[in-house]
Amino acid sequence: MSVVTQARVVEHLQRLRLGYLAERLDAALAEAARSEPTYLDFLDQLLQQETAAKQRKRIAMGIQIAHFPTVKTLDDFDFKFQASIDQRLVRELATGRFISQAENVLIFGPPGVGKTHLAIGLGRAAVESGHSVLFTSATALIGALAKSETEGQLAERLTFYSKPKLLIIDELGYLPFERRSAHLFFQLVARRYERGGTLITTNQLVTQWGTVFGDEVLAAAILDRLLHHSYTLMVQGESYRLRQKKKAGLLGQSSRREA
Structure with a gap:
């Protein structure tokens, strides 16, 4: 040539x-x-x-674009350590079919058991399947919505959070919502309802969401939309972080010093 x-x-x-x-x-x-x-x-x-x-x-x-906070994959997840998780369901969710159907995923469990790891892993799998994904913590989400409302740009911000095919909201329930914040969250859930998939990790059972949102009626309206087309994962077991501390002997050392 x-x-x-x-x-x-x-x-x-x-x-x-x-x-x-x-x-x-x-x-x-x-x-x-x-x-x-x-x-x-x-x-x-x-x-x-x-x-x-x-x-x-x-x-x-x-x-x-997804803004994952760390690099996590489902292959890295220790399903043997958290044997309570339905691994078959997780693998099914990883196909992304629930996103195509605009269905939701709610992951329940105490702190440190791997909820965020699962959320990021499913988010990365969704990206690999061709879906747009956005990851945010619940506090960051509410902060952004409240700020945009104050600046007269709430509609634009709601549109921004409504565009991704999968929106991941991490750590819902760790801090209670003020009443106005709860209404902002409801507006987003209502806008995404049957239009896009939403994945939420939370340390609070649905029976406690009235306390989280400060309003039983509003919590019921939010749950009605989230649970209508949804999958739920319950994660039970020991905290990964506590396990690492035990392996390092930190908990034992602390106990001896306190004694």
Whole structure:
């Protein structure tokens, strides 16, 4: 291949937005010269490489947009340690079908048992499946909604939180909501109802949500929409953080000092 022809091929690849192939054309040609594939096999290899590169780029961008607080995957989750979790249901949720059906997931459990890990893992799986995802803590969400209301931009902020196919709200119930905050949360839930999937982690059972939101009627209205099309996961067991402290002997040392 002449230099002029190669430059023209690279230009065509760039115009077609086949950037990965444009960057590694020399390497692809050198490899083809050694293995001498058929024209069809060579084209098949090139298209597979470009498709894989675009998929990696899309996933990386989706993860960045999601704003996950840490890097967690479902493969990293210790299901043996938290044997109470329905692993089959988790794997089903990881397919993302619940998102396509605009269904919700509620993960209940005490602090430290892996609820956030599961939420991030399911969120990453959703990104890999092609869904848009946004992760936020409950306190950050309410803070953003309250600020936008004060600035006269509540509609825009509600639209922002309504756009992702999956919205993950972490740590609901750790702090009680003020009455106005509870109403803002209801507006978001009502707007996403049957339009997008919502995943919530919480340390409070549904029977305690009236206390969380400071209003039994409002809590019932929120739960009615969240539970209508939903899956629930109950996580019971020891805290991961306490287990690590026990392994390190920190709890024992503390107990001896206090004694």
